[in-house]
Amino acid sequence: NAGVTQTPKFRVLKTGQSMTLLCAQDMNHEYMYWYRQDPGMGLRLIHYSVGEGTTAKGEVPDGYNVSRLKKQNFLLGLESAAPSQTSVYFCASSYSVLKPQSGEQFFGPGTRLTVL
Amino acid sequence: KQEVTQIPAALSVPEGENLVLNCSFTDSAIYNLQWFRQDPGKGLTSLLLIQSSQREQTSGRLNASLDKSSGRSTLYIAASQPGDSATYLCAVKEKDSGAGSYQLTFGKGTKLSVIP
Secondary structure (H helix, E strand, C coil): CCCEEEECCEEEECCCCCEEEEEEECCCCCEEEEEEEECCCEEEEEEEEEECCEEEECCCCCCCEEECCCCCEEEEEECCCCHHHCEEEEEEEECCCCCCCCCCCEECCCEEEEEC | CCCEEEECCEEEEECCCCEEEEEEECCCCCCEEEEEEECCCCCEEEEEEEECCCCEEEECCEEEEEECCCCEEEEEECCCCHHHCEEEEEEEEEECCCCCCEEEEECCCEEEEEEC
């Protein structure tokens, strides 16, 4: 099992450019999450999904869009990148709360994004 | 709004010492609490998960306790080693009243240095 994987690992964008971050998990988890980590701010939830075809906003959703077309994939999009979106982005996944194994979140290795 | 605090922000100990990391949270209505380890430039590795009905969990030299009523958790590391040097993050999972999903709220972490 690869667990949670993220592509790309690093990316540099210019202001106004767009990009998509891909998260994939092979654990058959129902729930998936996107977080950003900034110095002094800790990790904050951007968007999450409780199942294929569903998404919801987290704490800091502005400037981002997400899609969950397949159960194993969760995409994070930046339509018009801004310097304030320079951060490290982490994807995570977990089982549904309806399952006894639920609760534990597993994280990917992160994507370092710089917006100039 | 749930707030998670970790004190101290940084800790330096000599090799072999036993140590305790602290985590406090403001809303005791949590689903579970999870401790993570993060090495520089890396993702998060789950260490221990404590369900709200449990008092403690153990894994090797690590022991985590949970006192929901007082809003506190501690991570005890026995016989510390230089390889334990990392940032330790505490996160609580609470129910989102909207979509029914469960979100993690993170502390800002304690950076641990174990000196050989």
